[in-house]
Amino acid sequence: IVGGLYLADREDGCPFDEQDRSRLERFATQAALAITNARLHRRLTSLAVIEERERIAREMHDSLAQVLGYVITKASALRELLRQPERLADAERHLRQLEQAARDAYADVREAILGLRTGLAPNRTLLETLRTYLERWQDQSGIAATLVVEPSDDVLRGLQPMAELQLLRIVQEALANVRKHARATQVTVKMVRLDGVLHVRIEDNGVGFDPNALERAKYPRFGLATMRERAEAVGGSLTINSRPGNGTTIEAVIPLGVVPVGVDGGEHARLDRR
Ligand SMILES: Nc1ncnc2c1ncn2[C@@H]1O[C@H](COP(=O)(O)OP(=O)(O)O)[C@@H](O)[C@H]1O
Ligand SMILES: [Mg+2]
Secondary structure, three states, rough: OOOOOOOOOOOOOOOOOOOOOHHHHHHHHHHHHHHHHHHHHHHHHHHHHHHHHHHHHHHHHHHHHHHHHHHHHHHHHHHHOOOHHHHHHHHHHHHHHHOOOOOOOHHHHHHHHHOOOOOOOOOHHHHHHHHHHHHHHHHHHHOOEEEEEEOOOOOOOOOOOHHHHHHHHHHHHHHHHHHHHHOOOOEEEEEEOOOEEEEEOOOOOOOOHHHHHHHOOOOOOOOOHHHHHHHHHOOEEEEEEOOOOOOOEEEEEEEEOOOOOOOOOOOOOOOOOO
């Protein structure tokens, strides 16, 4: 029970009849639906906020905290080396590593800021958001990024808000990996709608890797695992296709399914199949 409706008298003084009763029942059902949907929406928003915080914390840990720790260690090693004139060459090597670490962190943080500034906005479609993100990412990373969609106008129709958010984050994480690991010159994000399912591929022409040989022992890796969890959280799946020397393709498959009545406006409230 969501709530109660209390009615006193009819305006014309007549008693309530059967028709009033059924009309009121319909009204109550609609009201209950609207309230439930509003609550769901609020819950979704707060879940998204919690998740975002977790992601920011992780990003700060992965990039900033790690690199600053490294910088501190390097700096004290450097100070030692500078005391020994015969070890100037070593000192310079350490300095170069220090500079590289700072450059990497700079790129990470700039990308993270771009990511944080990119979210679902009520006045923009996800496609527009993705397009802008890709342009900015290309400018920052220096890697040519292309967005391909089929069909061109409504490839994302029927994608639920939660799935939209997950899709956005999957693309961002995949692109972050391209920038950090692939040494690629090109990346293509391709979204194809096929039989009520959305296929999203992020394909780079970089160095590739062996997905089965990821070092378990090293510092825990989150990116690929999180991408998979995100796809699965919205009923989809994720596959990694990569071979050393052969580029990498990440493919997420996300169902474009039924949208619950009322959650996203009546017009989408149908089985979305082409
Ligand atoms: N596009 C890519 N090109 C080359 N290597 C990749 C790519 N994506 C992922 N990798 C490899 O897979 C590893 C795991 O990726 P991920 O789970 O995102 O962790 P992280 O990015 O923190 O290292 C990376 O360290 C890298 O070796
Ligand atoms: Mg990663």
